[in-house]
Amino acid sequence: MRYADLAAPKPLRRHQRQALNELEAAFAAGRRRAWVVLPPGTGKTLTGLEAARRLGAPIVAFGPNTAIQGQWLAEWRAFGEKAGAGTSRLLGEDVTVLTYQALASFDPDAEIDEEGGSRPSHLDRLRPAGRELVERLAALGRVTLLLDECHHLLDTWGELLAEVLRQLPQATVIGLTATPPDRLTPAQAELVEELFGPVVRGPSIPAVVREGHLAPYAELAWLTCPTAHEQAWLAAEAERFAELTTDLLDPGFATVGFLQWLDTRLVHRGDDVLTWQRLERREPALAAAALRLHHAGLLPLPEGARVREEHRHRPTAADWVCLLDDYVRRCLRRSGEPADLAAVEAIRLALPSIGYQLTARGVRAGRTPVDRVVARSEAKTGAVAEILAAEHTALGERLRALVLCDHERATATLPARLSGVLDEQAGSARLVLETLAADPRTVRLDPMLVTGRTVAAPAATAAAFAEFCAGTARLDPIPPGAQGVVEVTGSWNSRLWVALATRFLESGGCSILVGTRAMLGEGWDAKGVNTVVDLTEATTAGAVVQMRGRGLRTDPAWPEKVANTWSVVCVSAEHPKGSADWERFVRKHDGYFGLTDSGTIAAGVAHVHPELSPYAPPPVSGFDRFNVSMLERAADRARVRELWRVGSPYEDLPVHSLRVEPARAVARPAVSRPEPPRAVPAEHGISPRPRLARRPHLLAGAAGWVAGAAAWLAAVPAAVPADGLPLAVPGGLPLAAAAFLLVRRARRTTAGQAALREVAGQFDLSAIACAVADALHAAGQAPEGARAVHVEPDGAGAYWIELRGVPEAASRGFSLALDEVLTAPVAPRYLVPRYLVEPGRRQGLALMAGRPEPNAVVHHAVPEALGERRKDAQAFAKAWNRWVSLGEPVYTRSPEGAGILAAQAGGSPLDVSTALRLTWR
Numbered sequence: 001m002r003y004a005d006l007a008a009p010k011p012l013r014r015h016q017r018q019a020l021n022e023l024e025a026a027f028a029a030g031r032r033r034a035w036v037v038l039p040p041g042t043g044k045t046l047t048g049l050e051a052a053r054r055l056g057a058p059i060v061a062f063g064p065n066t067a068i069q070g071q072w073l074a075e076w077r078a079f080g081e082k083a084g085a086g087t088s089r090l091l092g093e094d095v096t097v098l099t100y101q102a103l104a105s106f107d108p109d110a111e112i113d114e115e116g117g118s119r120p121s122h123l124d125r126l127r128p129a130g131r132e133l134v135e136r137l138a139a140l141g142r143v144t145l146l147l148d149e150c151h152h153l154l155d156t157w158g159e160l161l162a163e164v165l166r167q168l169p170q171a172t173v174i175g176l177t178a179t180p181p182d183r184l185t186p187a188q189a190e191l192v193e194e195l196f197g198p199v200v201r202g203p204s205i206p207a208v209v210r211e212g213h214l215a216p217y218a219e220l221a222w223l224t225c226p227t228a229h230e231q232a233w234l235a236a237e238a239e240r241f242a243e244l245t246t247d248l249l250d251p252g253f254a255t256v257g258f259l260q261w262l263d264t265r266l267v268h269r270g271d272d273v274l275t276w277q278r279l280e281r282r283e284p285a286l287a288a289a290a291l292r293l294h295h296a297g298l299l300p301l302p303e304g305a306r307v308r309e310e311h312r313h314r315p316t317a318a319d320w321v322c323l324l325d326d327y328v329r330r331c332l333r334r335s336g337e338p339a340d341l342a343a344v345e346a347i348r349l350a351l352p353s354i355g356y357q358l359t360a361r362g363v364r365a366g367r368t369p370v371d372r373v374v375a376r377s378e379a380k381t382g383a384v385a386e387i388l389a390a391e392h393t394a395l396g397e398r399l400r401a402l403v404l405c406d407h408e409r410a411t412a413t414l415p416a417r418l419s420g421v422l423d424e425q426a427g428s429a430r431l432v433l434e435t436l437a438a439d440p441r442t443v444r445l446d447p448m449l450v451t452g453r454t455v456a457a458p459a460a461t462a463a464a465f466a467e468f469c470a471g472t473a474r475l476d477p478i479p480p481g482a483q484g485v486v487e488v489t490g491s492w493n494s495r496l497w498v499a500l501a502t503r504f505l506e507s508g509g510c511s512i513l514v515g516t517r518a519m520l521g522e523g524w525d526a527k528g529v530n531t532v533v534d535l536t537e538a539t540t541a542g543a544v545v546q547m548r549g550r551g552l553r554t555d556p557a558w559p560e561k562v563a564n565t566w567s568v569v570c571v572s573a574e575h576p577k578g579s580a581d582w583e584r585f586v587r588k589h590d591g592y593f594g595l596t597d598s599g600t601i602a603a604g605v606a607h608v609h610p611e612l613s614p615y616a617p618p619p620v621s622g623f624d625r626f627n628v629s630m631l632e633r634a635a636d637r638a639r640v641r642e643l644w645r646v647g648s649p650y651e652d653l654p655v656h657s658l659r660v661e662p663a664r665a666v667a668r669p670a671v672s673r674p675e676p677p678r679a680v681p682a683e684h685g686i687s688p689r690p691r692l693a694r695r696p697h698l699l700a701g702a703a704g705w706v707a708g709a710a711a712w713l714a715a716v717p718a719a720v721p722a723d724g725l726p727l728a729v730p731g732g733l734p735l736a737a738a739a740f741l742l743v744r745r746a747r748r749t750t751a752g753q754a755a756l757r758e759v760a761g762q763f764d765l766s767a768i769a770c771a772v773a774d775a776l777h778a779a780g781q782a783p784e785g786a787r788a789v790h791v792e793p794d795g796a797g798a799y800w801i802e803l804r805g806v807p808e809a810a811s812r813g814f815s816l817a818l819d820e821v822l823t824a825p826v827a828p829r830y831l832v833p834r835y836l837v838e839p840g841r842r843q844g845l846a847l848m849a850g851r852p853e854p855n856a857v858v859h860h861a862v863p864e865a866l867g868e869r870r871k872d873a874q875a876f877a878k879a880w881n882r883w884v885s886l887g888e889p890v891y892t893r894s895p896e897g898a899g900i901l902a903a904q905a906g907g908s909p910l911d912v913s914t915a916l917r918l919t920w921r
Contacts, residue, residue: 009078016038039214045071048176061098268303374577404550494519498524517547591603598793611796772863783806824908
């Protein structure tokens with residue numbers, strides 16, 4: 001087999017060359033298998049074919065569907081006129097492209113061995129055609145197998161593949177996927193290691209966007225509630241569980257009341273010596289549920305517990321069930337009292353209404369129609385029309401939209417309980433097409449349905465498509481005068497009609513394709529697609545990356561293309577499981593990087609909107625306002641492209657960040673460094689300024705008055721020193737007297753009065769962050785200190801704080817430590833003081849009289865990473881003294897420390913809320 005006369009049809013990109021170099025090095029070292037990860041739209045097909053061409057052996061490629069099969073054939077034929085390719089299982093061509101189904105078709109009669117009743121091998125279960133294909137592959141000897149979208153193998157055919165490869169000892173195997181290895185489950189990662197060895201990992205999606213090889217994109221969401229009759233049904237379903245939760249709060253519900261049990265079990269923990277931290281490690285779901293119950297005001301805060309972002313929302317159905325399971329197993333069933341057995345029966349009868357069942361072993365998840373209602377609500381289908389109408393208004397004739405659904409038609413019968421609640425075809429691609437065809441705003445966009453078995457469209461669109469296909473496919477004529485949606489039929493197959501429909505879309509014959517995830521959701525290429533609407537329930541990493549990849553290809557016809565990807569999310573406040581669709585939305589975005597409205601590239605739902613939390617949906621009352629903001633962002637594609645900064649340098653590293661949102665406006669934080677900051681741009685409003693030496697017992701009033709005078713003289717309130725740091729004033733009383741005169745004058749001006757009022761309450765986030773970074777660096781837990789701290793406003797009143805240019809583990813450690821310092825102390829081993837400036841006439845007079853009043857003080861926790869050893873706590877105190885305030889660390893196990901911790905009573909030293917996020921640089 002000779003490929004010497006063939007060459008790649010286009011210049012290879014940097015990441016393709018890098019992947020090929022790694023493959024060649026691996027094969028030269030004797031490896032025969034490789035797993036290559038490249039984002040959608042970055043040329044996985046070309047990379048795989050070029051790697052196989054260089055090996056010089058016969059090539060057999062497998063893909064998940066016929067659409068991808070056709071694309072592999074076209075890509076290989078572009079290598080040159082002598083590039084022969086086919087789809088026959090006889091493997092007679094230089095390159096053969098097959099679907100996985102050509103191999104993995106199982107004989108149902110081979111499930112049980114007749115003699116021993118044991119399960120046969122996967123090879124023995126194959127139909128005869130599949131076994132013959134394996135034999136032909138083995139007969140080729142040296143052969144290169146290309147496995148496209150090979151993440152499918154991990155879930156469906158992994159064991160079969162292992163058996164097949166044992167029959168092909170001379171085969172070289174290259175797996176190609178867009179699913180990042182860190183998104184695999186442990187079992188999947190173990191299988192990849194077993195079958196392929198180390199991963200050849202390409203760049204991330206944001207990196208390829210920066211290089212200009214993928215289109216900039218925005219992740220958007222449309223939030224909706226179920227329709228009125230769906231809401232009424234959900235409310236009725238929730239009544240029984242609502243009655244149960246009301247009864248649970250009654251101390252007489254059982255011999256030991258529910259809240260009494262939780263108070264003993266989780267708050268005071270009886271005679272149990274478990275600390276809260278150990279309980280969280282052993283039973284994280286139980287601990288989290290208890291803290292959400294505390295947030296709802298139903299349970300005291302357990303000793304040593306820290307309320308984080310994930311706990312600041314009302315308990316979910318899963319939280320109630322987790323706590324009830326513990327209550328039933330450990331309390332009610334053990335007592336055997338009649339009252340307790342009656343309580344168990346009440347719980348058993350109520351749980352099915354929220355999709356759970358009480359069994360002999362505890363509470364187990366069951367099937368519930370509630371999730372089906374929110375996942376396939378009629379409101380979601382209507383939302384698609386709203387989105388596409390708005391996108392058409394913004395893009396006009398340039399709109400090329402893809403709507404992805406899980407299935408073409410509903411195949412299962414609607415449960416009797418949902419009769420009259422949902423349409424029988426709810427959530428199907430067919431119903432979406434009919435909705436778009438019935439809406440005057442979208443029918444003129446010529447929507448088409450394309451699946452593995454059907455092509456359909458409004459009659460006029462179908463006729464235009466039939467004319468477009470003339471000469472390529474023999475189609476049945478569209479009935480004259482046909483109305484509504486009609487199917488396009490004829491002598492063709494899905495590989496041909498998908499290709500024709502793709503060309504029809506890109507030529508402008510239609511503006512919308514509605515399809516299934518199986519056919520158009522992965523591997524399918526249409527460079528013109530600029531809007532994707534995701535109606536699927538899929539949340540696996542592979543499916544999410546693939547579906548979003550459909551819109552990311554650059555468009556030669558529109559070099560400035562920006563892709564919008566919409567998730568439609570239905571939330572009901574009428575039922576405890578009404579957030580099931582939101583939870584799916586969160587899982588889809590977990591670990592997936594997108595652009596925030598301020599230009600930060602972050603993983604998770606925060607990149608859709610900074611107000612979104614992965615732990616609970618926003619209030620239903622704000623959905624309309626939220627959707628308006630999404631439409632405005634969708635229309636401003638030019639700004640999205642600008643924020644992506646295509647062509648600018650990048651590190652391609654994930655960075656853990658802490659998002660800090662003060663409860664009120666705060667002066668812009670100043671990054672305080674002994675020298676100018678290395679990489680913080682001035683446009684962010686962050687500037688270095690030197691600090692004087694600080695002593696907590698000296699001249700608090702003078703410090704505040706000097707600060708107020710400086711602010712008055714500069715006439716810029718943002719220049720007021722933040723955080724009230726006690727300053728030692730060189731010159732003593734003479735300078736203090738000068739400060740007194742200046743401040744008297746300042747108090748007569750509006751600006752001066754405002755500065756004096758604010759100076760006591762402000763705090764310097766960047767100074768605290770620098771202290772944490774320097775302490776971690778001194779303790780050997782971070783390769784960089786304050787020089788690597790970056791603080792950026794996000795445009796919504798909050799700040800992103802992170803440690804850049806360090807390994808991911810170090811950035812995560814910094815974010816966790818800073819979070820502990822900024823929030824309420826929870827059982828720390830050490831505390832450090834922060835002294836406050838309290839400017840005012842009385843303080844100034846006392847100062848000049850030589851009797852300065854003591855500073856007010858609050859205490860911050862020394863983070864756990866630095867609090868285990870006194871040596872590390874001292875390193876933290878040294879950094880704290882330099883950046884924030886003088887003061888020695890206080891051991892909380894001492895009488896003094898215990899008193900301070902009790903006096904603070906769990907109160908936060910700063911009025912801020914924090915959230916840990918993963919960003920990209």
